[in-house]
Amino acid sequence: MSVTAAQGFTAAGITAGIKESGTPDLALVVNNGPRRAAAGVFTSNRVKAAPVLWSEQVLKGGEVTAVVLNSGGANACTGPKGFQDTHATAEKVAEVLGQNAGEVAVASTGLIGVLLPMDKLLPGIEKAAAALSAHGGEKAAIAIKTTDTVHKTSVVTGDGWTVGGMAKGAGMLAPGLATMLVVLTTDADLDSATLDKALRDATRQTFDRVDSDGCMSTNDTVLLLASGASEVAPAYAEFAEAVRTVCDDLARQLIGDAEGASKDIRIEVINAATEDDAVEVGRSIARNNLLKCAIHGEDPNWGRVLSAIGTTGAAFEPDELNVAINGVWVCKNGSVGDDRDLVDMRYREVKITADLAAGSESAVIWANDLTAEYVHENSAYSS
């Protein structure tokens, strides 16, 4: 049900012809109110795509009427013309819907450094507006795919209200904020400040903690729109938990569909002095190419975990570190632990537990293995 699970939203996903493949490439999500409250988080990459620069401004107003998303081109590193194109895209949506362009968020994904074919995108907006439907969520989720093999949606239902969403992302997933394009909708009756808090709390613990390849996108955008159509104002904790659950579900789907991946790696750092330490260590493990290769080869090479931990500034003593792979403590006190042959790595999910023995904080980071397929997919992407 995606972005149309909540009341008050319509959506569409159509083929505008931006992608040469002829597959769907334009999505439109419209908030029909009565509220138009919104919050957004964006990539922390300092090189930001034109739609990110635009939408950051839109979100400052706290109201979003519509989100237009395209695949087939990131509109990043495209200079003043790229920004003009984003502006024209928002204007076109506003014109077709009879709304204000200043409340139209724009998101793009695809190759960096290429201008969008506006002669196809603008007519596509008319086509998408004509296709808007209260059942259009799935089609919208399909239209934002790039190298994704499946579309990603999630829904959580509260007492009289709903949070739903869609995500796209299969590579260039790294913390530093959210991950690629995500639109969440809710019919809860909440203001933009509440949405903002719930969204930041959720992304910090979900999208910010997946790392498929250590590469941070120029286009990451996560939006949360509230229509208020349920006329229910849930308690903050309950609502925040629903948003976090949807984000967590979508983040896991992103990792599960990461480019070329054959393993999902759940890295749990325990007994850290601080949560920041736990996250830093988890990310360092998540980004270690040698370890990612070993996991691909079903090789419980725990030395690579220790060498990754050793590059961080976290509080720990090298001779107090413990590491388990799939529950077997192969490293104890910084040295050889239980027999590595006891580790069974046949399944897709691999659990790495790193015990820093320095406190009581913890964090979970999700990552993928590094495979020849990842190399193949990304060595031919733009050609």
Add this chain to the structure above:
Amino acid sequence: MSVTAAQGFTAAGITAGIKESGTPDLALVVNNGPRRAAAGVFTSNRVKAAPVLWSEQVLKGGEVTAVVLNSGGANACTGPKGFQDTHATAEKVAEVLGQNAGEVAVASTGLIGVLLPMDKLLPGIEKAAAALSAHGGEKAAIAIKTTDTVHKTSVVTGDGWTVGGMAKGAGMLAPGLATMLVVLTTDADLDSATLDKALRDATRQTFDRVDSDGCMSTNDTVLLLASGASEVAPAYAEFAEAVRTVCDDLARQLIGDAEGASKDIRIEVINAATEDDAVEVGRSIARNNLLKCAIHGEDPNWGRVLSAIGTTGAAFEPDELNVAINGVWVCKNGSVGDDRDLVDMRYREVKITADLAAGSESAVIWANDLTAEYVHENSAYSS
């Protein structure tokens, strides 16, 4: 000529049986004086192998009589027993040579988390001592190979004095100090403080600026030994330049032999506000897996360069960045520049120039592409 190019040194490389492959795995380098001055730099990884912990202490004394190096096992993450083994190794060398164990440096390379077979290593030291020769430099360089396909040596001759050296390293190459195992020797008549300064100046600009896979070793060791046998004390600048040249040559050989690599990538960051900024940006580009895949595919995907620059804290404005690949300025002012089809990437060396337009400092970082062969080699390494 390797470590025996300079007068006053003997070396040997033999097969002790540490490696199951039966290839040479133990090297011994002896400084016969009259001086025994020495300097060393070691990995900045906080998880340090036993031989690193040992040799750091040895180098504090500023004198080294002999260096014993083994491949076939890193003796890292091996606990108190691993440290005892390193100590016993140094004691054995001291006994055989009739010297002090406190002046014997030890270096190991190979798999992390496995104890060394001391029943093979200790007899191997006797064998190596018996094979010591003023022409043993090549054999020593061969005995320290792990996944290296070639052994690496370099020599620079001054006016009556010489600096020579050997290196091993093919993966887990990343800045944070030196790179894997390197022994340099000279017959220049210099004290350990001078050696230390020359070595640190050299490694900062050479081994610290290669990055094959972003992974920092637990065992990196770079030693410089001076015998004084030439009875010549060269001027500092002249000597430092010779050491830098040998280090640069060895560092380039490491990149040229990196695991699975098909391209050597020379990343030059220009017009940076500070040298640190230039190095930070260069490393970020060097570690971007997506870019490394693109280079492998001979795809001048400059957007991935910009997205890597954007993750740094260096001084720059996104719309003032320029990027050239093999001399073609494919990105100008943060946007589309010259035609990417003009870029010829058929050759092994690929040059990326990143112009930050923020000052006048620069730095060069060397990296490799990411290939399916790298994945294959590192997914099966320990099994």
